[in-house]
Amino acid sequence: MEKEIGLIKRAVSRRMFMAGAGTTAAAAFLVGCDNSSKAPSTGGGGTTPPPPQDVPDNDILNFALNLEYLEAEFYLRAATGSGLSSTDALSGAGTVTGGAAVQGFSSAMQQYAVEIAQHELNHVRAIQATISKNSGTPVARPNIDFTNAFNALAAAAGIGSSFDPFSSPSAFLVGAFVFEDVGVTAYTGAAPAITNTDILSAAAGIQAVEAYHAALVRTLLVGMAAANKDQTYVNYANQVSALRGKLGGGNETMLSISSIVAADTTNAIAFSRTTDQVLHIVYAAAPGAGVKSGGFFPNGLNGSISTTAS
C-alpha cells in the first residue's frame, strides 16, 4: 500500500509539474474544480482524460461567484453609480439594495475604485465562463443588500447604528475593507481543495489580486489617517476586523501604520477561512450550524454552498 501511495504521489506530481510548466497563460480559463480532497484528478492537465466519476464539482466556483457578485456590485456602484449589467448578472438575478456613486473622490481614488471594479467584474465573468466550460451552470446574482447589511455590521461592530460606505471616500475605504481580506482568506482556504492545476493556477491568481486589493485599501486607510492626523476610519476598520474575527474564527490582524498585512504574526503567513467561516461573515451571523441567509445576502447565496454546517 505504501508503495502504491508513493507511486501515486510521483505520478500525480509529474502530471502537476507538466501541467504547471507552461502556466503563465493557464489562468485565463478555469476548466474544472473539486471541493474535496479525494483522489488526484487528472483534470485538464494530464495525459489521460478524467474518468466519469471525476467530473469536477462546480460548487466551490459558484460559492466564489456569489462573493464576486457582491464585490463587483459594491465597487461598480461606488465608482459609476450603476451595478452589473443584466447580462453579467445572469437570467433570474436577484435585486440589489443600496449603493451609489461615491461623491468627493479625488481622481486617484476614483481610479482605484474603477480598477477594483474592473477586476471584480472580470472575476465574475471568468468564473461564470469556467463553470459553463466545466459543464455546469453558473448561478445568477443572488439578492444583495448593502443598506441594511452595513447598518447591521456597524451596530454589531460598535461603530454606530448606521453606516453608509457610499457617503464619502473614507467611508468607502472602510466598506472595501469589509470585503477584501475576507476574499483573501476565502481563496486561501479553498485552494488546497483544488486538484486541477489549471483551476489552481487561476484561483491562486485571483487570490493574489484580492490580496493586492486588500493591501491597496489598507495602505490608503492608514496613509489618509496619517496625512489627516485622524484615526477615525482606521478605528472603524479595526472594529470591523474585530467583528470579522468574532464571526469568522479569528484570522485577523489589527491595522496600523506598522501593520498593513493581514497575516499570522508568528510566521507572516496569511490566514485562511473555511466556507462556513466566510458565510458567517457575509451573513453577519454568529458561528453555528444552519445559518442560510442574512447580512449582505438576505435570501442566502445561490448554489449548493449556502448553509453553514458549523
Next chain:
Amino acid sequence: MANTETKQLDSIISSRRALLTLGGAAIAGLAFAPRAEAQATISDADILNFALNLEYLEAQFYNLAVSGVTIDKLPTPIPVSVNGAAAGTVTLKPSFAKVPFALPTIQAYAMETAIEEGKHVSFLQGALGTAAVSMPDIDLYNSFNALATVAGLGSSFDPFSSDATFLIGAYIFEDVGVSAYHGAAGLIKDKKVIFPAAVGIHAVEAYHAGLVRTSINVLDAGTGTLNTITQKISAARSMLANPSGASTTTYTGTKADDIGLTTTMVSLNGTSASFSSSTIVDCDSNSIGWGRTTSQVLAIVTGTDPSATSHKGVFFPSGLNGTIK
C-alpha cells in the same frame, strides 16, 4: 477511492510501458517528455529551498534598508548558515548605509516588511529542518546597477538612497515573489501542510506588492517619474522571463507578464472604455495574477535566459543554493 487511484496508476504505468517500447521519438512527442520526466523528481524540499533563496534575498534587502545590518546581525539574529553549510556573502556598495527615510509611513512599511520577510526565512528554515540550504552569495550593489541598465534607467541605481528609491527597489522584488509562489504552488505535493503555507505566503507577498505599488503611486502623484520607472522595470522583468515576447520599452508583447504603474481606460457596466483606471494590481487582462515557472523566476533574479542550464548573476552572483538553480 483507493480503487480509483490504483486504476489511474495502473493506466499511467501501462501507458508508460507502452510508450517506452515505442522509442525515444514517440515519447518526446507525447506528454511524458524527457525534460519533464527528469524534473519530475523535484521534491517539496527543493521547492521550499528555492523559495528560501528568494526569501533570503528579500529579508536581507529590507533589513539592511531599515537597520543597516544583515539578518544574522539583528538583535534577534536569523541564521544564514544552516546545517553546517557556509553562508555566502552580501555585497553592498562600499559606503553603504541604511535608507535615510524622510517619510514615517514608508519607514514603518519597510520595517513591517523586513520583519515579515525575516519570518518567512525562519518559517522555511524550520519547515525544511535538516534539508534547509544556507544563504547563497547575494549582491545588492552591482545587481541594481545591472538591472538599471537593462531597464534603461541609467548605469546606476541605489535603492538605499531615499524613500523613493527604496520603494523602487522593493518593487523589483515583490511582484516577482508573487508570481514565483503562484507558479510553484502547483508543484507542491504535500497538500496538507506545505501547500497551504505556500499559498499563505503567496498572499502575503501580494499584500507587500500592493502596499509597495500603492505607496509608489501615492508618492508619485502629479509627476509620473516613479511610475515611468516601474513601467521600465516591469518591461525588463517581462523581457527576462519571456525573451521573445517583450521589449525593454513596452509590455505589450504576447508573452508579456508584467504591468507597471500607469492609468488605462476601461469599460464598466457594459459601456465603452470611458473610465480611467489605475494599475495597482499586477495582473492579466482577465484580472488574474500571473504565475511564473521557476526558470522564469531564475531568469529575472540572475539576468539569464530561462532556458539556460545554469543561472548565475545579478542578485545571485554564484547562483542559488539547492537543486533548483
